[in-house]
Amino acid sequence: MSNNNKEAPLIEIRNLHFSRSGRMIFDGVDLDIPRGKVTAIMGPSGTGKTTLLRLIGGQLKPASGTINVDRHNVPELGHKELYKLRKRMGMLFQSGALLTDLSVFENVAFPVREHTKLPESMIRSLVLMKLEAVGLRGARDLMPSELSGGMARRVALARAIALDPMMIMYDEPFTGQDPISMGVLVQLIRLLNDALNMTSIVVSHDVKETMAIADYIYVISTGKVIAHGSPEELNKSDSPWVKQFIHGMPDGPVPFHYPAKDYLEDLVSGTG
């Protein structure tokens, strides 16, 4: 962590504001994603973690603030530059987002075919190499509909790394996985990060798995970064909010009840 930190972080977000249909999602977020590390962004559901990834990827535009990715301010990039930058970004969607009319092999080959003019034999070895890395070389002729959720996510991962990006963003990679594929994914994220010297951003609310692989964690809630630090630091934190989130307690600073008027009054009034 020490010498890499001297270089500028890969992603610098400053004073980010974003709202959607009148609701404030981010209200002045600052965060840095260091190069070559696994950085996790955590927070309860509905805090806009996925939105943050889309803002970094340039699919959404913030109301104000800067998002510097490798010294390019994403919201100000033109169409061409944005697409050029995206070639160096990988993103793993929650659903996998595999192209359903293409086989596993063709899915992984898709970005390569779109962006390079490599001969067929090289594409083949490249694709097989990526599939081997996620352990699915044998599944190359299957269609996406024949894959389990965990396998689909691994194929999507192979596709995301097909062009050897500088960074990869994982959107809720652990959600809805059985313990085995969860373990596989945890291991893969760590392994790929270290082997390919990439920068990883993991967005998740699965505390245990995320704490296990992340080098640094940002916790977001109600539009602000409310805590950040290494997993150990967060574990020791005495902020009640962080404690509630990390240990998964049902009540605390985040109330169990959605805001409502008084229960008794509600029952008696008999309307609405």
Add this chain to the structure above:
Amino acid sequence: MIGWIRYLGRSGLHFFERLGRGSIFFFNVLMGLPFLFFRFRLVIQQLYVVGVLSLLIIIVSGLFVGMVLGLQGYNTLVDFGAEESLGVMVALSLVRELGPVVSALLFAGRAGSALTAEIGLMKATEQLSGMEMMAVDPMSRVVAPRFLAGVISMPLLAAIFSAIGVMGGYFVGVGLLGVDTGAFWSQMQAKISWSDDILNGVIKSVVFGVVATWIAVFEGYDAIPTSEGVSRATTRTVVHTSLAILGVDFVLTALMFE
């Protein structure tokens, strides 16, 4: 009363908002077309889905519409002793109106709804987002080839419809009802003009192709990415396309055949 006026205003605003978004979308699709110059294979793939798979319904409908025209036309014309004009009547109805219009309506039901559903589902399953993040523009990679394939297919389908329809009319008129073959063809050739009738029919079907495919891909791309949203977008495609085709047809007919 106020409520009703407000409803009218809201629908009007909604309509113009969608029209505006659709126009911007249309412009973006046009910008995506040059990309296909290098990737014509994508268009061929879509020509299969949009054109070839619509062939069966077009051929069968064309045949039956032509045969019905033959029957009905004969029954009407024979009262005036003008059954020799059956060929003219069948061919004129087909080439000017029924060919372009009916094939466009069938196209909306067969290919347009499929386009909307496909693009809508690609959106719902994040495939379009995924492409964007892979630095592949879904506008030029997904929408533009489908649009171009639709625009190319439509006049071809309409021509096939009309040609098959004339055969159907010939089969019923000459084969079953005993109209004279020579009169059937010669009257047709004497009365139907290449530039006024057939070319105008082709122009109509090209316009219908643009309108129908535009609505279909726009509805898909603009669909709310849920299963309900996609199903509603699919319905809208068929309804809006049909209404648009009939409306545009009236305007074009008024302009062409004054």
Add this chain to the structure above:
Amino acid sequence: MIQTRIVEIWVGLFIAGGIAALFVLAMKVSNISTFSKVEGYELTARFENVGGLKKTAPVTMAGVRIGRVGDITFDSTTYEAIVHLNIEKQYDKLPTDTTAGIFTAGLLGEQYVSLEAGGEEKYLANQDEIKITQSALVLEQVIGQFLFSKASEGGSSNGN
């Protein structure tokens, strides 16, 4: 994914079929086949009244079509209609005293130009004018004349 080869074959067939259909419509259904034989020469004829004569109407001689009507224009000095007749090349032996008339095919049919050969030794050439013409019969005029003559006939018989 469907096999590329089969897709390409089908798309090829589809496009070929569509173009073939257009070709059939052009050649078999429309009058384009008659446009292709415009080689020939042009004659003009002046009529006092062309009635409902239209462009592309047939020009016949002894009931055989030998050409088509081209432009129909109006001469504002003589108040006559000038009809341009496109005659096919092989019918180049029309005497200079040929007469032209506008007739109707059947009671309600299309109007056409009928030519009748004269006895001259010289033949009409390109851009020549047919001097002797007979205007179209306008049904209302005919009926009007008929009624008028009947009425005057009745009047004269009464006088006797």
